[in-house]
Amino acid sequence: MAEPDTNLPGDGGKKGARAWRPVVAVLAAVAIAFCAWSAWQYAQGNDPLAFLSGDALQTVSEPASADGQAAATPQIAMTANTVTADDVAAACAGLSFDGSDVSVAADDVKAVLTANGVWVEQATADDAPAMVDATARRAAALAKWAAEQNVDLSDVTWISEDANGAVRLVVRYGCDGAPTSGDTSALLSAAEGYAISGDAYAQLGDAPAFAQQGGEAPTLPDDSAIAVVQKKTVDGEALTKAKTTYRVVDQNGKNVSSKSDSADGSVPGASSQQGATVTVSITVxxxxxxxxxxxxxxxxxxxxxxxxxxxxxxxxxxxxxTGYGMYVSSIAGLAEKEHGGMSGWMYSVNGSVANIACSSYVLSGGESIYWWYANVEY
Structure with a gap:
């Protein structure tokens, strides 16, 4: 009797079908998941088959708007522009006002910027009429340039000095609406504030067409006032022979504040009431x-x-x-202890020697301040 054939074709097919069932089930599940994902992608406006194209990483065109026109491409917010002191100096070298060249060499100006304003310091030997006119036009032109930079600068302050650093004119313009034409009188009247020194104003003649000062007093970047000598000096001319340079140090000699080459007439740390001033005399x-x-x-x-x-x-x-306030150790190059171990500078007010630090003595107006070098050994 023949042995049964265990390799019948019908039986082998049944076994193969049973073996493929799990695979088919997995593929079906994947297909269903892909269809569901594709439907979601279409609902989001995306192409689920984009990965099959070489353009998969390229920008997809914006969908058309309701009127059939392509929708506008969204704009990316760019980082705000910035301006540096070097930019300001370079701008000064190309300034023009009402068609006239009013430039000044970049190396001849010093610029300071804060988050809002621009300060420029320039030494000029021009006579007073030319200096006042040129300074007003330069400041106005620079304010216009600053407005065009789109960096939210609010104003420009220009400080013109003599060769020794004494302020001759300070003028400030707002960057928005700075004048673009006009004579000296019109330009100064359009300024937010200005002040002319007594010496410079006296050189303008007997009847200038504008006042010696006007508007809101311009300030330095630290908001301290720029105090300009308002009266013409006679016996006090020697006080402008040296540029104001002061250095504040702590008890250990560490520098805590430096104002070297600052505009003459700055009043560091002084509090002020808007528009209020005091007049005093000083002798060194x-x-x-x-x-x-x-x-x-x-x-x-x-x-x-x-x-x-x-x-x-x-x-x-x-x-x-010091623990008591500011102590002045030298004036005009003459330092303490140069002429004896107890030599140094002292001060009095209205003839009375003060018993407090000079930085604590608040002036009310009309005082006569006297600084003298005392206890000299001959």
Whole structure:
């Protein structure tokens, strides 16, 4: 009797079908999942088959709007532009006003920027009429340039000085609406604020067409006032022989504030009431050590101190912070202990020696301040 054939074709097919059932089930599940995902992608406006094309990573065209026109491409917000001090100096080298060249070499200006404003300091030997006119036009032209930079700068302050650093004119324009034409009188009347020194104003003639100062007093970047000597100096001319340079150090000699080459007449740390001023006179006397004596009249913001007056008169000095306030260690290059172990600078107000630090003595107006070099050994 023959052996049964265990390899019948019908039986083998049944076994093969049973083996493929799990595979088919998995493929069916994948197909269903893909269809569901594709339907979701279409609902989102995407092409689920984009990966099959070489353009998969390219930008997809914007869908058409309701009127059949292509929708506008969304704009990417760019980082705000920035302006540096070098940019300001370069702009000064190409300034023009009402078609006239009013440029000044980049190396001849010093620029300071804050989040809102621009300050430019320039030394000029022009006579007073030319200096006032050129400064007003340059400041207005720079304000127009600043407005075009789209960096939200609010104003431009231009400080013109003599060769020794004494302020001759300070003028400020808002960047929006700065004048683009006009004579000197019109330009100054359009300024947010300006002030002319007594010496420069006297050189303009007997009847200038504009006042010596107007508007809101311009300030430095730290919001301290730019105190300009308002009266013409006679015996106080020597006070402008040295550029104001002062350095504040702590008890360990560490520099805590430096204002080297600052605009003459700055009043560091002085508080001020808007528009309020005090007028005082100041004398610096180093004659006991052979250094001579000079005097000047100053107009300072309300709240100014004896220390502020010294910083505003145009003479160089060094000072240091102590537990009692600011201590002035040298004036005009004449330092303490150069002529004896107890020699140094002292001050009085209205003839009375003060018993507080010069930075604590607040001026009310009308005072006569006297600094002298004392206790000299011959």
């Amino acid at each position: 006397d180093g004659s006991s050590a052979g250094a001579g004596s000079s005097s000047a009249t100053l107009v300072l913001p309300a709240g100014a101190t004896v220390y502020d007056a010294l910083a505003s008169c145009g003479v160089s000095f060094n000072a240091k912070a």
